[in-house]
Amino acid sequence: MPKVVPEYKEEARKKIIAAGWDVMSRKGYCATTMDDIAAQVGVTKSALYLYFKNKDALVGEIVKMIPALVRQQAVKSFPNATPLQGWTSMLDSQLSMDGNQDSLILEIVAMVGRNPAVGRYLSENILIGYEMAAHGIAAQQRQGLIRDDADPHTLALSLVALFFGFQCLSVAGVDPGEIRERWLEMGKILLEPAVALADCSEGCPWTDEMGRRLAERERGESVELPVCPETCEITECTIRRNKKP
Numbered sequence: 001m002p003k004v005v006p007e008y009k010e011e012a013r014k015k016i017i018a019a020g021w022d023v024m025s026r027k028g029y030c031a032t033t034m035d036d037i038a039a040q041v042g043v044t045k046s047a048l049y050l051y052f053k054n055k056d057a058l059v060g061e062i063v064k065m066i067p068a069l070v071r072q073q074a075v076k077s078f079p080n081a082t083p084l085q086g087w088t089s090m091l092d093s094q095l096s097m098d099g100n101q102d103s104l105i106l107e108i109v110a111m112v113g114r115n116p117a118v119g120r121y122l123s124e125n126i127l128i129g130y131e132m133a134a135h136g137i138a139a140q141q142r143q144g145l146i147r148d149d150a151d152p153h154t155l156a157l158s159l160v161a162l163f164f165g166f167q168c169l170s171v172a173g174v175d176p177g178e179i180r181e182r183w184l185e186m187g188k189i190l191l192e193p194a195v196a197l198a199d200c201s202e203g204c205p206w207t208d209e210m211g212r213r214l215a216e217r218e219r220g221e222s223v224e225l226p227v228c229p230e231t232c233e234i235t236e237c238t239i240r241r242n243k244k245p
Contacts, residue, residue, distance in 0.1 A: 060121035
């Protein structure tokens, strides 16, 4: 009989995921074995297979963990901050990450073309993050905080692409201060309204519902994610206005 992790099943899964994240960050995905992860947890390799059928399945759970970390940082960054300040705080958090973690994320991205299973995990979670960013931007547009002459999905995708690019530049050795300085100039162009817009204090019900359901999924519950704009309760939602027929 394999030595079983002594915590309850869900806690044991979280412990294995954290160990996988730690070991793969240090050694890289390809160089890490299930034996390495088992040693980190303090169990036999056979015990790991009670929770994950292979290393790809474990990577899938690690990928799912990343959006949760991003959302936690967003909660810290955006309240009582302008959009540019909020996104700059997100960038500062990204630039302060352990370089090994950045390298692992980029390694996982590079695997997508050769590993469809990992690609599905990554694609789903990037799309969730992108959609939530678009809805956050739409809410800030209604509040007059972000330029209202651009589709929120265009702005969101631009920001996601920039932040991936910054991650690559950081791993490649570009000075973080240089990245931050150039971001501040680009951020003004992308985000700041040319003129003051009418204030609207309404938030985004879809974003709140998405966050609630994702939290349930992170706890291991099986939930369907909401679809927008059908679930959006705000008539003047800029996402609804810009949606193609």
